[in-house]
Amino acid sequence: MDYKKTGEMESISIDDCDDRKLAETIIATHPIPPFDKSPYDGFAIRSLDTANASQHNPVTFKVTEHIGAGHRAQNAVKAGEAVRIMTGAEIPYGADCVAMFEICQTYEQDSNHFMTIKRTIKPGQNIIIKGSETSQGEILVEKGTRINPGVKALLATFGYAKVKVVKKPVIGVIATGSELLDIEQELEPGKIRNSNAPMIVSQIKRAGGEPVYFGKLIDDFEQSFEAIEQAIQHVDFLVTTGGVSVGDFDLLPAIYEKLGARVLFNKIGMRPGSVTTVAEWNSKLLFGLSGNPSACYVGFELFTRPIIQMFLHDNKPFTQTIQATLEEDFPKPNPFTRFVRAKINYRNGSVYVRPAGIDKSAVVTSLSNTNALMVLPGGTRGFEAGAVVDVLLVDSLSGQETFSISHKKVKRQI
């Protein structure tokens, strides 16, 4: 977070603003409602004229006009006059209340319309006063908020035809490893298809970034160095997968060194993703994620996603983390904190969590039905069903201000 960057603002059409983050605080440019209006179909009258109305003393009004929403009465309402008014229409000058249809009787005589009422109406009754819902100048939505359908409705209401949003960070993606085939290639002995790059591209989009895929690299130092040096010029952040471990063909450490990048960390006491590396070069962060699919996924969610949210001016950049009750035993011992792909369930007001599938770190299949990562603190021999654990909601659109997982030993550990 010490190396965070915040994005610039751009002005776009409201038609294109869905899911973007606001670069400005939205205020009410006018009161809501912008005029005194009727919440019902009825007759706008002077309350004074109903002062003596009763079951035994009906009062009759002459209906002078008939207005729907969007239309205004031509004349002020005078004593004994009523304007037939529809829901949402502006209260005519002179009127100070609305009598709903349900309590009015109407008749016609000599081509004139009349309305009779048998009860009193109070001043202000059935009128939504100008500004009663929102005052002009009121702060409605904070900068950094994601634009959902409700926010968009507000933008439209207050005339924001152009919306100032934060430019998406451009994030380069490079996959490394001589074993990688492209998606359309047939399998070859000893090789596997590159699934990390499409996955990260997808994670970047979900997080609100703009991915640029630079292709895959074989384990050749010069070629890889050049490709990475080139790519980094064109992006705000660069994500690579693979090549960060200590194997003979793991080239990233040497590439960072030749680049002159400053390695912030290259080992983390967690599983999967212990080799996750983050380096800084020329104020740009380089995320060296593991080549292992699960570790790559987790590394992105824990380290890259919050930096994207920061770039987008979101003051809640960290993935929403909640507590949930473990639904089944997790008997695997682990010295390190484990982030297990998981699925949350709700029952009777409580939240439960279970692993999404087998959790071998190389297994890609359990990623598909993951909507959460459950956090199992290290230094235990496993956990029993019933333990309350932290869970990161990776599908959630809400965030939080701090990264807060419990490293405390939880109850019901084995």
Place this chain on the structure above:
Amino acid sequence: MDYKKTGEMESISIDDCDDRKLAETIIATHPIPPFDKSPYDGFAIRSLDTANASQHNPVTFKVTEHIGAGHRAQNAVKAGEAVRIMTGAEIPYGADCVAMFEICQTYEQDSNHFMTIKRTIKPGQNIIIKGSETSQGEILVEKGTRINPGVKALLATFGYAKVKVVKKPVIGVIATGSELLDIEQELEPGKIRNSNAPMIVSQIKRAGGEPVYFGKLIDDFEQSFEAIEQAIQHVDFLVTTGGVSVGDFDLLPAIYEKLGARVLFNKIGMRPGSVTTVAEWNSKLLFGLSGNPSACYVGFELFTRPIIQMFLHDNKPFTQTIQATLEEDFPKPNPFTRFVRAKINYRNGSVYVRPAGIDKSAVVTSLSNTNALMVLPGGTRGFEAGAVVDVLLVDSLSGQETFSISHKKVKRQI
């Protein structure tokens, strides 16, 4: 649901498949891993050769090759030979285990490389067997599933360069009402800007549909009839807002009649949205939502969204509904079931809910921080904090098979 339609399939590039719904079940086109592979950096050897190895009897191997992931050994491993192997590489023919670097000592002599080991290794040790994670032909993801980053990784792994997804339903949007201004227009007396159309367009996108906005209509019968009759030819479903109540300028009932559309219902015992109308014309559903912003929002989420999910072959078309504990009193009496815009919070494994703001049905401002709709059964005088209520998670990407809200009276009602 009796009038549901299901969408056709289209084949698109994997690059464009994010958030689309699968039109085919995804199966493993090959085993995972596709070959026996090493989970560690080490030496591939014959376990037999370590049978007599011990602290006092080190066994030495000649290192014949050096392979990284993506490369295969040239020759089979014979007695007394070892292949230096990196994580992810294919186990050479002849070898049946891997000795991790940590337990091996290496040295060089006369330009030859050697490795010494002081313990026995079991057959199969440190080998991930072909197909041990996923067998060929295994069903991985069901038809109708939304493509998230994990699903995309699977598609890439198994070579789905083209992905069969469900075509998005084309959904027309028309706003009605003479009071409506376009977003870029200055406010005029008695008028308000059209916020429902942009909101619905946004809700359609969130639900996975393809919105087409046909503009706004003034309250003129012939003009409105023609516009709606035209629009409906070009869409799978049509959503209108406004004009469905019983006001003098509410034209939709007459338009449905002239169209020959069959009105399925035009009144619902709920707040807001009691005037929500759904009609069927030529196997197309016409959603006549209220002109009131909240009622329009709720009507869409309750009635239009599940029909969109059905179209997308989702077997869980209804919005995920959970139970949560009310955090504050809601003292408003209501004869009808109320859908209150709300925000959910999590604490210590439990879910809580509170209203998102003032809940007058005409108030647009509280829509912006809504991530849920809480359901308060009708026939009560209000609810006390502590009551457990149903909550629809409108931001959730998960669905459920049935629409299930409780109409039972809940505890702690007033």
